[in-house]
Structure formats: structure tokens, C-alpha cells
Amino acid sequence: MSANEREFDIVVWGASGFTGQLVAEYLLGRYGVEGSFRWALGGRNELKLDAVRDRLGAAELPLVLGDGTDEDSMRSLAERTRVVCTTVGPYATYGSPLIAACARAGTHYCDLTGELHWIRRMLDAHQETARASGARIVPTCGFDSIPSDLGVYYVQGAAHERYGAPSRHVKCGVAGFSGAMSGGTVASMLHMMEAAEADREIRRIMADPYAINPEGEREGPDGPDHSAPAYDADLGQWTAPFVMAGINTRVVRRSAALRADFYGPGFRYQESMLTGTGAAGALKASGITLGMNAGMAAMALGPLRRAVTPRLPAPGEGPTRQQQEEGYWDLRFWAAPPAGSGARPIQARLRGDRDPGYGSTSKMLGESAVCLAQDHLQSPAGFLTPAAAMGQTLIERLQKNAGVSFEVTG
Ligand SMILES: NC(=O)c1ccc[n+]([C@@H]2O[C@H](COP(=O)([O-])OP(=O)(O)OC[C@H]3O[C@@H](n4cnc5c(N)ncnc54)[C@H](OP(=O)(O)O)[C@@H]3O)[C@@H](O)[C@H]2O)c1
Structure with a gap:
């Protein structure tokens, strides 16, 4: 399925975690459930995700289940959405199959990692694949950096x-x-x-x-x-x-x-x-x-x-x-x-x-995901930084909304 025909625009992956819940709450408060994009809560534990959805009072939000350490499950996640916004960390422990799947599927990606050695490993392994598939992979979308x-x-x-x-x-x-x-x-x-x-x-x-x-x-x-x-x-x-x-x-x-x-x-x-x-x-x-x-x-x-x-x-x-x-x-x-x-x-x-x-981080990450999903960005595909991927467009979003x-x- 081409990236434009996917079921979701954004999946908040790790929505049961401390930061993932804040990102979900931010997106819901700012954009609602059925605003200008379709989004879902994702994670490995249905009961916890259900509880988060209840707490948010957003029964209509779909849930996407999977395990971050399982390659097939991450392939399926990457193929269902145009953007994955992930707070599942430590990224070096749980994040590699997801980034590989996004690079292959042409799915844009943003995260909160500050794990430099892992970014370097993922860059070396998946840069060419992401360039070829059209995926913009943008780590470090929190306070770092x-x-x-x-x-x-x-x-x-x-x-x-x-x-x-x-x-x-x-x-x-x-x-x-x-x-x-x-x-x-x-x-x-x-x-x-x-x-x-x-x-x-x-x-x-x-x-x-x-x-x-x-x-x-x-x-x-x-x-x-x-x-x-x-x-x-x-x-x-x-x-x-x-x-x-x-x-x-x-x-x-x-x-x-x-x-x-x-x-x-x-x-x-x-x-x-x-x-x-x-x-x-x-x-x-x-x-x-x-x-x-x-x-x-x-x-x-x-x-x-x-x-x-x-x-x-x-x-x-x-x-x-x-x-x-x-x-x-x-x-x-x-x-x-x-x-x-x-x-x-x-x-x-x-x-x-x-x-x-x-x-602040949850607002910056949420806006990065919306920017990747909705804005007309000029940046090329591949492993980018927030500035190289979204530059002035993200500055304007953060000023206006975050x-x-x-x-x-x-
Ligand atoms: N750059 C920044 O400014 C910044 C700021 C805040 C956080 N962070 C980073 O963000 C990450 C998350 O922090 P946090 O405090 O929100 O952590 P947390 O509360 O421990 O949440 C971690 C999330 O990952 C999920 N998870 C763990 N293993 C998984 C697996 N195998 N498959 C699918 N999901 C899995 C957990 O699911 P369960 O609920 O099912 O256990 C939970 O939803 C950390 O790496 C942290 O360093 C960075």
C-alpha cells in the first residue's frame, strides 16, 4: 500500500508510557480525535492502552498492538501508518526493529532518543534504505535536541x-x-x-x-x-x-x-x-x-x-x-x-x-509528528535532524502551538 493510502497518519507508539501518554494527551487536546489527521495509540499491552484511552476520554481512538522487539510486528506497524512517533525506550534496547521497518516501508519517523551510539548504528545500517523508500527518519525530537x-x-x-x-x-x-x-x-x-x-x-x-x-x-x-x-x-x-x-x-x-x-x-x-x-x-x-x-x-x-x-x-x-x-x-x-x-x-x-x-518535550514531539504528517516539507528522505527535516515549518508550529x-x- 502506498504511504498516502494508509490506515493512519500518525501512530503514537509507546502510548502507555510516561511520556507517550503526555504526547497522546497533547495531540488530543490540540487536534481532537478526528481532526485533520487520523491517529492511533500503539503499544504492547492492550489493557494498559485501554486504560490510557479511558483516562483521556477518547473511546473512538483506535489501538495498534505489537511488540517493539519483533520484526514482523514492527513491519506491520510501519505499513499501517504514514508517521510513527515513538516514545518506546531505551531505544537501543527496543527501537531497532521499528526504525528498520520505517526505513523499508517509506514511513516517516520521529523519536526522543539521546542515545548517540544507537543513532550512529541505525544511520550506518538504514540510511540508504530510507533514502530509497522516501522515509524521513528524525531522531532527537525532544528537549534533546x-x-x-x-x-x-x-x-x-x-x-x-x-x-x-x-x-x-x-x-x-x-x-x-x-x-x-x-x-x-x-x-x-x-x-x-x-x-x-x-x-x-x-x-x-x-x-x-x-x-x-x-x-x-x-x-x-x-x-x-x-x-x-x-x-x-x-x-x-x-x-x-x-x-x-x-x-x-x-x-x-x-x-x-x-x-x-x-x-x-x-x-x-x-x-x-x-x-x-x-x-x-x-x-x-x-x-x-x-x-x-x-x-x-x-x-x-x-x-x-x-x-x-x-x-x-x-x-x-x-x-x-x-x-x-x-x-x-x-x-x-x-x-x-x-x-x-x-x-x-x-x-x-x-x-x-x-x-x-x-x-515541553511531549509538545515538541507531538508537533514534529504532525509536521511530518501534514506539512509540505522540502527536505530529502533519509536520516535527518529536526532542523534539516522541518526547519522553519517546525519553528512556526512550536511558536504557535507548543x-x-x-x-x-x-
Ligand atoms: N529527549 C528527551 O528530551 C526525552 C524526554 C523524555 C523521555 N525521553 C526518552 O523517552 C523514552 C521513554 O521514556 P518514558 O519515561 O516515557 O518511559 P516509560 O514510562 O518507561 O515508557 C516506555 C514505554 O515503552 C513501552 N515498551 C517497552 N518495551 C516495549 C516493547 N518491547 N514493545 C512495545 N512497547 C514497549 C512501554 O510499554 P508498557 O507500558 O507496556 O511497559 C511504555 O509504553 C526513554 O528512552 C527516554 O529517555 C527523552
């Missing part, structure tokens, strides 16, 4: 307007956020640490600043991730390493490679936490760096990891509704003017009106 990726795309748009050319160097500083982790995210992080501990090649991929760039383009001017407190004169504040930079910077660099026409050659990108000015800013930067390095070291060592795990949220658990609604995130961008132009740098700000990981603001501030 939409704000960083679309933030840079947005400032490059401003650079084209202001300078008539892209900026060759963009920095992002995380000014603040408030939220908590879910059990699924904890499971994915633990899985990634275990995989890295066991496999030197995975450690090499995770340390490579260009790990998911197109083959033959895995070199460039950017070096290793920021790992120490430092004063950044461009951002005007002290900075510390940011925990998500390891995935976000790779996604942004892939976007720059896929959209070289828009980002220009020799593009550079860094991301860090902003900690303020003066002695207090320096002290905070040192404290965050110390805390983050200690946390990473503890998670990297098997015995310490196993000791800490029981105190963390279990699968299905996550921040309360109040924590999500009171949460926020705030990112600042700095983009260099063309060398020798004497022009002033671009300053921009992105803000989200919910906690980053769940309230509580994300984009603003040039200087």
Missing part, C-alpha cells in the same frame, strides 16, 4: 537577514531550566553508560564531536566537549559543562552538514551552562562542573551505578503535573558576525513554558 537544533537554525536565519551570510560560529548557553527525570530517561541513561563501559567503540563514538555527521564529513574545527569551568566573553558569563551537550552538539553539527547551503563551510558550535558573572558565577561554574563530573564518574562505574539505581525513578514514573506546569527552560544564543565586518553579533533567546523533559518562543534580542 530540538531547542539547540532549531535555535541554531533560527539564528542562522537572522544571520542571513542581518549579514547576508550564515554565521560561522554559534554558541548556546543554557540560562536555566526546572524539571525532573522520568524512569524511562533513567533507564536510557543507564543503558548508555553500561554499553559504553562494555565497548570501547561506543566510547569512541560518544567522544567524537562529529559522530553522526554524514560519512566522509566526520572532521571539522570543533574539538572535545567543554569539560571545565570557563569565562565566556561572548556569552558574557561564566560557564560550566551542560549535561545534554554531548548529544545536542552532534545533532547541530549534522544539521550544519546536511544544510551546508544554509550554515556555510567551517561552521562551529559549542553549548554550555551559564552560571552568572563575578566571583559568584565562577564559584557556581566550579560547583556544577564538580557535581557533574562526580555524577558521570559514578554512573560510569558498574558498582556505583548499581548502588544509585534503586533511588532513581522507575519506568513509568516521572515528574508530577505541577512540576511540569511550573517548569521552564531558557536558552541563549550568540552568533559571530562575518570576520572583519565590524557588525555586531546576533543574540537570541529560546524559552519553553513547561519543564524541559516532559511537559509554548516555545524564539526571539532575537540583540
Whole structure:
């Protein structure tokens, strides 16, 4: 059956999970059951999906059953819908048959993974198949890495307007956020640490600043991730390493490679936490760096990891509704003017009106799925990034519907 004649436009796969339920609730609230697209809840457990549907008060929403680890079941899922929007993770454990099936069936795909080594493995295995079938495969459509990726795309748009050319160097500083982790995210992080501990090649991929760039383009001017407190004169504040930079910077660099026409050659990108000015800013930067390095070291060592795990949220658990609604995130961008132009740098700000990981992520993922299903995108097929797949169209959707603001501030 051709992709246009399928039973559904979107299946929310993993709709019984903590984040999947939020995505379903968002789509229902914003678009209804029988709006401009046909959609369904998917997962492996009919009783749980039924309960979710009851809670949502949407008895008419169809259910799609299957098992993420079963290839036939994932083939059938991919052939029934035009877009799969999946929150079934850890993706390296449960996600490979689905992405393979979507690449084969010409089914667009978006997810919430931050598992860099898995993205690289899937890219190496299925890029050509997806290109040939017409599938747009778009991982990292949550807090990692939409704000960083679309933030840079947005400032490059401003650079084209202001300078008539892209900026060759963009920095992002995380000014603040408030939220908590879910059990699924904890499971994915633990899985990634275990995989890295066991496999030197995975450690090499995770340390490579260009790990998911197109083959033959895995070199460039950017070096290793920021790992120490430092004063950044461009951002005007002290900075510390940011925990998500390891995935976000790779996604942004892939976007720059896929959209070289828009980002220009020799593009550079860094991301860090902003900690303020003066002695207090320096002290905070040192404290965050110390805390983050200690946390990473503890998670990297098997015995310490196993000791800490029981105190963390279990699968299905996550921040309360109040924590999500009171949460926020705030990112600042700095983009260099063309060398020798004497022009002033671009300053921009992105803000989200919910906690980053769940309230905001569920809206960003839901809008990505609708964008893939409904919008007239110019991007080619294959493994893309949010910016390379959906760029300005998704920025407009997020501004209009998902509580994300984009603003040039200087
Ligand atoms: N990038 C971001 O900003 C961001 C934010 C939030 C979450 N995430 C990621 O999203 C993923 C989900 O997190 P979560 O907290 O929502 O997890 P969760 O509550 O544990 O939900 C996981 C979902 O996967 C389903 N599942 C597990 N194994 C399956 C299988 N073999 N076949 C079909 N379905 C299966 C579960 O079904 P049952 O209910 O039947 O067990 C459940 O629906 C994680 O990888 C997390 O890291 C990323």
C-alpha cells in the first residue's frame, strides 16, 4: 500500500508510557480525535492502552498492538501508518526493529532518543534504505535536541537577514531550566553508560564531536566537549559543562552538514551552562562542573551505578503535573558576525513554558509528528535532524502551538 493510502497518519507508539501518554494527551487536546489527521495509540499491552484511552476520554481512538522487539510486528506497524512517533525506550534496547521497518516501508519517523551510539548504528545500517523508500527518519525530537537544533537554525536565519551570510560560529548557553527525570530517561541513561563501559567503540563514538555527521564529513574545527569551568566573553558569563551537550552538539553539527547551503563551510558550535558573572558565577561554574563530573564518574562505574539505581525513578514514573506546569527552560544564543565586518553579533533567546523533559518535550514531539504528517516539507528522505527535516515549518508550529518562543534580542 502506498504511504498516502494508509490506515493512519500518525501512530503514537509507546502510548502507555510516561511520556507517550503526555504526547497522546497533547495531540488530543490540540487536534481532537478526528481532526485533520487520523491517529492511533500503539503499544504492547492492550489493557494498559485501554486504560490510557479511558483516562483521556477518547473511546473512538483506535489501538495498534505489537511488540517493539519483533520484526514482523514492527513491519506491520510501519505499513499501517504514514508517521510513527515513538516514545518506546531505551531505544537501543527496543527501537531497532521499528526504525528498520520505517526505513523499508517509506514511513516517516520521529523519536526522543539521546542515545548517540544507537543513532550512529541505525544511520550506518538504514540510511540508504530510507533514502530509497522516501522515509524521513528524525531522531532527537525532544528537549534533546530540538531547542539547540532549531535555535541554531533560527539564528542562522537572522544571520542571513542581518549579514547576508550564515554565521560561522554559534554558541548556546543554557540560562536555566526546572524539571525532573522520568524512569524511562533513567533507564536510557543507564543503558548508555553500561554499553559504553562494555565497548570501547561506543566510547569512541560518544567522544567524537562529529559522530553522526554524514560519512566522509566526520572532521571539522570543533574539538572535545567543554569539560571545565570557563569565562565566556561572548556569552558574557561564566560557564560550566551542560549535561545534554554531548548529544545536542552532534545533532547541530549534522544539521550544519546536511544544510551546508544554509550554515556555510567551517561552521562551529559549542553549548554550555551559564552560571552568572563575578566571583559568584565562577564559584557556581566550579560547583556544577564538580557535581557533574562526580555524577558521570559514578554512573560510569558498574558498582556505583548499581548502588544509585534503586533511588532513581522507575519506568513509568516521572515528574508530577505541577512540576511540569511550573517548569521552564531558557536558552541563549550568540552568533559571530562575518570576520572583519565590524557588525555586531546576533543574540537570541529560546524559552519553553513547561519543564524541559516532559511537559515541553511531549509538545515538541507531538508537533514534529504532525509536521511530518501534514506539512509540505522540502527536505530529502533519509536520516535527518529536526532542523534539516522541518526547519522553519517546525519553528512556526512550536511558536504557535507548543509554548516555545524564539526571539532575537540583540
Ligand atoms: N529527549 C528527551 O528530551 C526525552 C524526554 C523524555 C523521555 N525521553 C526518552 O523517552 C523514552 C521513554 O521514556 P518514558 O519515561 O516515557 O518511559 P516509560 O514510562 O518507561 O515508557 C516506555 C514505554 O515503552 C513501552 N515498551 C517497552 N518495551 C516495549 C516493547 N518491547 N514493545 C512495545 N512497547 C514497549 C512501554 O510499554 P508498557 O507500558 O507496556 O511497559 C511504555 O509504553 C526513554 O528512552 C527516554 O529517555 C527523552
